[in-house]
Amino acid sequence: MDTVNTNDAELQEKLSFDHFRNEVLKDYRIACESRETSLMGRKEVLTGKAKFGIFGDGKEVAQVAAAKFFKPGDFRAGYYRDQTFMFAAGLANVEQYFSQLFSDPDVNHDPFSAGRQMNAHFSTRNVDENGEWLDLANRKNSSSDMAPTAGQMPRALGLALASKLFRNSPVFNQHKSLSDNGNEVCFCTIGDAATSEGHFWETVNAAGVMQVPLAIFVWDDGYGISVPKKLQTTKGSISTALRGMEKNDNTNGIDIYKLKGWDYAGMCEVFEPAIQKIRDTHTPAIFHIEEITQPQGHSTSGSHERYKKPERLAWEKEWDCIKQMKEWILANALAEEHELNDIEVNAKLLIKASKQKSWEIYINPIKEQVNTGVILMQQLAENKTGEGAEKIREMAGELAVNKLPMRRELMKTLAAALDIVGDDVVSFGLRDFYEALKITYANLYNTFLYNEGPKSALKVAVVKPVYGEDTKLINGYEILNKYFDKLFESNDKITAFGEDVGLIGDVNQGFSGLQVKYGDKRIFDTGIRELTIMGQGIGLALRGLRPIAEIQYLDYLLYGLQPLSDDCATTHFRTAGGQSCPLIVRTRGHRLEGIWHSGSPMGMIIHALRGMYVCVPRNMVQAAGMYNTLLQSNDPALMIECLNGYRIKEKLPENLLTYTVPLGIPETIKEGTDITMVTYGATLRIVLEAAETLGKININCEVIDVQTLLPFDINHHIVASLKKTNRIIFIDEDVPGGAVAFMFNKVMEEQGGYKFLDVAPRTMTAQEHRPSYASDGDYFSKPNTEDVVRVVKEMMAE
Numbered sequence: 001m002d003t004v005n006t007n008d009a010e011l012q013e014k015l016s017f018d019h020f021r022n023e024v025l026k027d028y029r030i031a032c033e034s035r036e037t038s039l040m041g042r043k044e045v046l047t048g049k050a051k052f053g054i055f056g057d058g059k060e061v062a063q064v065a066a067a068k069f070f071k072p073g074d075f076r077a078g079y080y081r082d083q084t085f086m087f088a089a090g091l092a093n094v095e096q097y098f099s100q101l102f103s104d105p106d107v108n109h110d111p112f113s114a115g116r117q118m119n120a121h122f123s124t125r126n127v128d129e130n131g132e133w134l135d136l137a138n139r140k141n142s143s144s145d146m147a148p149t150a151g152q153m154p155r156a157l158g159l160a161l162a163s164k165l166f167r168n169s170p171v172f173n174q175h176k177s178l179s180d181n182g183n184e185v186c187f188c189t190i191g192d193a194a195t196s197e198g199h200f201w202e203t204v205n206a207a208g209v210m211q212v213p214l215a216i217f218v219w220d221d222g223y224g225i226s227v228p229k230k231l232q233t234t235k236g237s238i239s240t241a242l243r244g245m246e247k248n249d250n251t252n253g254i255d256i257y258k259l260k261g262w263d264y265a266g267m268c269e270v271f272e273p274a275i276q277k278i279r280d281t282h283t284p285a286i287f288h289i290e291e292i293t294q295p296q297g298h299s300t301s302g303s304h305e306r307y308k309k310p311e312r313l314a315w316e317k318e319w320d321c322i323k324q325m326k327e328w329i330l331a332n333a334l335a336e337e338h339e340l341n342d343i344e345v346n347a348k349l350l351i352k353a354s355k356q357k358s359w360e361i362y363i364n365p366i367k368e369q370v371n372t373g374v375i376l377m378q379q380l381a382e383n384k385t386g387e388g389a390e391k392i393r394e395m396a397g398e399l400a401v402n403k404l405p406m407r408r409e410l411m412k413t414l415a416a417a418l419d420i421v422g423d424d425v426v427s428f429g430l431r432d433f434y435e436a437l438k439i440t441y442a443n444l445y446n447t448f449l450y451n452e453g454p455k456s457a458l459k460v461a462v463v464k465p466v467y468g469e470d471t472k473l474i475n476g477y478e479i480l481n482k483y484f485d486k487l488f489e490s491n492d493k494i495t496a497f498g499e500d501v502g503l504i505g506d507v508n509q510g511f512s513g514l515q516v517k518y519g520d521k522r523i524f525d526t527g528i529r530e531l532t533i534m535g536q537g538i539g540l541a542l543r544g545l546r547p548i549a550e551i552q553y554l555d556y557l558l559y560g561l562q563p564l565s566d567d568c569a570t571t572h573f574r575t576a577g578g579q580s581c582p583l584i585v586r587t588r589g590h591r592l593e594g595i596w597h598s599g600s601p602m603g604m605i606i607h608a609l610r611g612m613y614v615c616v617p618r619n620m621v622q623a624a625g626m627y628n629t630l631l632q633s634n635d636p637a638l639m640i641e642c643l644n645g646y647r648i649k650e651k652l653p654e655n656l657l658t659y660t661v662p663l664g665i666p667e668t669i670k671e672g673t674d675i676t677m678v679t680y681g682a683t684l685r686i687v688l689e690a691a692e693t694l695g696k697i698n699i700n701c702e703v704i705d706v707q708t709l710l711p712f713d714i715n716h717h718i719v720a721s722l723k724k725t726n727r728i729i730f731i732d733e734d735v736p737g738g739a740v741a742f743m744f745n746k747v748m749e750e751q752g753g754y755k756f757l758d759v760a761p762r763t764m765t766a767q768e769h770r771p772s773y774a775s776d777g778d779y780f781s782k783p784n785t786e787d788v789v790r791v792v793k794e795m796m797a798e
């Protein structure tokens with residue numbers, strides 16, 4: 001018996017040794033393949049096949065070690081250095097990597113961004129082609145990377161917070177395809193220099209306060225491009241600087257680990273229990289990974305010899321993580337040197353072949369289109385005479401010998417040839433070919449800003465509000481309060497949060513009493529941190545919940561604008577529809593008092609947020625209907641409720657949860673024949689007042705509420721009014737040239753409104769400066785009824 005036992009034990013030991021050895025060699029292989037990818041990637045840029053390259057060399061070993069503990073359900077929120085992590089997690093392969101480097105717009109080749117993002121900006125899908133949520137709990141996930149440094153941090157907070165909400169809310173916990181009891185960790189990566197951004201600090205503080213499963217890896221190579229960390233970080237060390245946030249036995253906070261980026265064994269040993277602790281306890285942690293190198297420098301633009309001293313460069317060579325890992329493997333007799341050499345040689349071969357394959361699948365469709373273009377141009381030239389024919393032949397020849405043709409060169413050449421042909425209808429198919437390519441290329445490059453399929457907000461059926469016979473009038477805020485109550489009851493993915501949203505139910509009582517009823521995992525307070533409130537919303541939305549994230553007053557949206565503009569608004573576009581982020585940002589704005597409470601910076605907002613919808617409801621019944629519409633779709637939106645509308649009386653619809661207000665459909669609030677007045681939100685009441693005054697002197701105004709600025713009047717309702725009145729004025733309380741200019745442009749240019757004008761069109765806005773304080777300040781800073789009456793009279797007299 002003894003002998004048998006010993007053999008068993010030996011066998012067991014051997015098996016686990018073999019398993020361990022295989023794991024180590026697999027990691028070594030991935031590290032080598034990733035390094036070769038970086039080396040080859042740089043060459044491809046320098047030889048002109050790719051535009052720009054930024055690579056993950058020097059971070060390979062830390063990333064294979066971290067990826068070992070990345071499980072199905074987990075999320076990554078990282079940045080452009082993470083190729084090794086993505087390879088090791090099985091979320092990217094080398095061919096896909098090169099396809100993105102070549103900006104291949106075919107989503108089957110570059111599944112991360114369909115050529116819309118520069119290289120090493122990864123993502124995985126969270127929805128299928130119809131916008132239905134995928135089973136995120138059973139797959140490894142990556143949110144979509146972006147270039148602004150630390151931009152991933154606010155989103156990472158939300159991705160981690162989702163686990164906490166899923167675990168602790170029985171309502172959310174039912175969604176087993178989205179979360180396995182909140183066991184998911186968000187792996188967040190950031191460069192050492194990017195920790196200087198406010199985004200980093202706000203995120204770490206919020207994670208420490210909320211206790212969410214966030215694992216932050218700081219890849220510390222000592223520089224932010226050329227600026228060393230002594231100029232970036234207090235005490236030159238992010239882990240030292242963060243010590244005050246460290247969790248102790250009886251406090252909240254974060255765990256802090258310090259590791260060396262070349263120490264494979266050391267990192268594996270620490271990561272395993274540390275990540276498990278994050279998973280189990282939702283205590284966030286920072287892994288400060290020091291002594292990382294950057295063998296090829298920051299990117300293909302510029303060389304690091306310019307700012308790194310020779311000693312540093314020599315140190316980087318010696319402490320290269322792959323070199324160190326090899327030495328460790330040999331020292332521990334896990335492989336013979338020739339085995340490791342074979343791995344290195346095979347890595348080179350694999351990368352070369354993969355790169356070549358990606359190049360061919362990228363370039364061949366272009367070459368085919370170029371060939372067709374060349375043939376058509378040659379045919380055209382043969383059937384023409386004179387100088388033009390010669391020029392076309394010459395251009396076709398130049399295109400034919402271009403070894404690295406791009407689509408734009410093809411289009412430029414075709415356009416030039418067609419210019420020579422002029423309006424000659426017999427262009428031997430060249431014009432048709434050109435027009436067809438325009439459509440093909442627009443589909444490749446200009447699609448997916450919004451959902452266009454079944455989850456488009458524009459496809460939501462219109463249901464009118466229904467009113468009972470003796471419906472009483474109640475305050476606007478009560479309409480919303482009753483609406484949200486029903487919404488939380490019926491929709492098990494809704495969560496709302498922000499400053500003063502939980503306990504007191506927001507400053508205007510929209511959520512009043514609802515935290516008690518639905519729990520503090522569904523309606524809750526946050527710190528004063530608009531940036532990460534937005535990031536929190538983005539992360540929750542990416543994980544399949546339906547967050548309503550509050551910005552207390554519209555003026556403070558500026559603090560949260562960057563993640564909305566760079567991240568949320570571009571998510572669907574930059575993943576070519578692979579990811580949806582149905583965040584609703586709720587705020588209240590327009591006329592109140594003073595410089596920071598009365599803003600209505602609508603021009604700034606709508607230009608920063610293409611990719612989101614911007615709703616400007618005139619009252620709370622309209623607002624609730626818009627919420628209903630948005631919640632049936634997958635696109636993100638900003639809802640700006642009228643601050644001075646909460647105490648205006650409205651009738652409560654009976655079908656509160658089912659009526660919808662369509663987006664992009666203006667409503668004529670008052671019919672008239674003399675002039676079209678286009679406005680929205682709080683200004684609408686002023687315009688209606690002016691219209692009444694003008695009516696008394698027989699000027700019959702038509703007043704239109706645009707309802708949503710994005711989208712804007714999709715059925716050209718406004719120009720139909722202009723055809724009748726032949727006069728138009730656009731009025732809002734933004735600065736001159738702000739949202740009124742946007743509306744003006746839409747109606748005059750897109751809708752062809754200029755053709756129906758009898759007098760010059762006008763815009764009326766607030767003054768250029770911020771409003772002065774109190775009611776008089778408001779009167780003289782924002783458009784008022786008297787101003788509107790005066791301008792309309794002038795227009796009528798023209």
Ligand SMILES: Cc1ncc(C[n+]2csc(CCOP(=O)(O)OP(=O)(O)O)c2C)c(N)n1
Pocket residue numbers: 081147148149190191192193194195219221223224225298
């Ligand atoms: C908001 C923003 N500012 C500046 C840049 C330009 N930039 C790109 S990378 C970089 C340095 C980042 O250094 P670090 O965070 O240490 O990451 P590393 O590239 O060294 O891995 C800078 C300044 C940017 N992308 N985004």
